[in-house]
Amino acid sequence: MRLCVIGCGNVGRLVAKNRGVLGVSLKFFDRHPERCFEVCKDDCEVSTSFDEFLEGCDLVVEAASPEAVRQYAPQVLRKADMVVLSVGALMDKELYGRLLRIAENYGTSIVVPSGAVAGIDAIKALKNAGIEEVQVITTKNPKALGVNVEEKTVLFEGPASEAVKRFPTNVNVVATVSLAAGKEATVKVVADPSVDKNVHEIRVKSKAGELYVKVTNVPSPDNPKTSLLAALSLIETLKELVKKQRIRIGT
Numbered sequence: 406m407r408l409c410v411i412g413c414g415n416v417g418r419l420v421a422k423n424r425g426v427l428g429v430s431l432k433f434f435d436r437h438p439e440r441c442f443e444v445c446k447d448d449c450e451v452s453t454s455f456d457e458f459l460e461g462c463d464l465v466v467e468a469a470s471p472e473a474v475r476q477y478a479p480q481v482l483r484k485a486d487m488v489v490l491s492v493g494a495l496m497d498k499e500l501y502g503r504l505l506r507i508a509e510n511y512g513t514s515i516v517v518p519s520g521a522v523a524g525i526d527a528i529k530a531l532k533n534a535g536i537e538e539v540q541v542i543t544t545k546n547p548k549a550l551g552v553n554v555e556e557k558t559v560l561f562e563g564p565a566s567e568a569v570k571r572f573p574t575n576v577n578v579v580a581t582v583s584l585a586a587g588k589e590a591t592v593k594v595v596a597d598p599s600v601d602k603n604v605h606e607i608r609v610k611s612k613a614g615e616l617y618v619k620v621t622n623v624p625s626p627d628n629p630k631t632s633l634l635a636a637l638s639l640i641e642t643l644k645e646l647v648k649k650q651r652i653r654i655g656t
């Protein structure tokens with residue numbers, strides 16, 4: 406199995422470290438090829454041309470940016486299944502519909518890991534009973550959100566589709582929650598100088614009950630915006646995709 410990864414940053418590096426566990430050969434692509442050469446050493450391939458990168462891929466992982474999803478997903482899905490981390494891109498209804506049509510025509514799939522949140526299994530299940538309300542509050546240190554504030558400050562309140570435009574690499578989770586719920590989440594983004602974790606609180610009201618999930622994530626050492634849990638969730642998703650599972654846990 407050849408796993409092809411777009412993005413040689415924080416998450417790409419963790420995939421490379423877990424190569425042995427996954428038992429795959431790896432190929433990388435990034436707009437900074439030097440980052441890929443550093444990630445790979447002599448252990449994997451690096452492509453500097455995207456067309457060449459796509460050749461022979463069994464599964465493609467996007468760990469780059471929402472822009473990379475817009476740029477590359479249509480081409481990828483004509484050839485292979487694609488795991489998408491920059492889920493915010495899928496809040497664009499036109500792109501979402503277009504990608505699903507391509508996947509349908511070419512027999513491929515888009516896979517969205519739970520990423521930096523928990524409870525996606527229950528939200529999907531609750532959808533079957535009817536979801537009335539979905540809210541997400543994301544609180545991070547101002548540095549992670551790219552602002553300079555001295556006290557706890559609400560930076561944004563509004564729908565998920567707007568939140569992902571304002572914070573494209575900080576709140577992909579609100580897109581994942583919205584897609585799982587089949588309903589756009591209302592979102593609050595808070596910068597708090599007193600926190601050193603990436604905190605996501607999810608509230609769902611449904612006919613089958615209410616859900617409240619709070620994750621207090623350790624930021625990745627190399628990229629404080631991205632929680633370590635997001636990369637670990639990807640690794641777990643990849644294990645399920647590349648290895649035949651004798652038991653599957655969760656929805």
Ligand SMILES: NC(=O)C1=CN([C@@H]2O[C@H](COP(=O)(O)OP(=O)(O)OC[C@H]3O[C@@H](n4cnc5c(N)ncnc54)[C@H](OP(=O)(O)O)[C@@H]3O)[C@@H](O)[C@H]2O)C=CC1
Pocket residue numbers: 411412413414415416417434435436437440467468469470471472473476489490491492519520521522573574575577578581625627628630631632635
């Ligand atoms: N679904 C979820 O729950 C979560 C998703 N994420 C998302 O996962 C993605 C990866 O995160 P992380 O590894 O920490 O990010 P990094 O910024 O550490 O690494 C991303 C790498 O991809 C490169 N890149 C970005 N856009 C493109 C492009 N269009 N073409 C080629 N290369 C590109 C970046 O270059 P450059 O530095 O120039 O941008 C960088 O080298 C991010 O979009 C992040 O927001 C993160 C956390 C949770």
Ligand SMILES: O=C([O-])CC(=O)C(=O)O
Pocket residue numbers: 521573574575576577578579603604622630631632633635
């Ligand atoms: O990692 C996190 O805590 C959340 C994040 O950056 C995102 O959803 O883009």
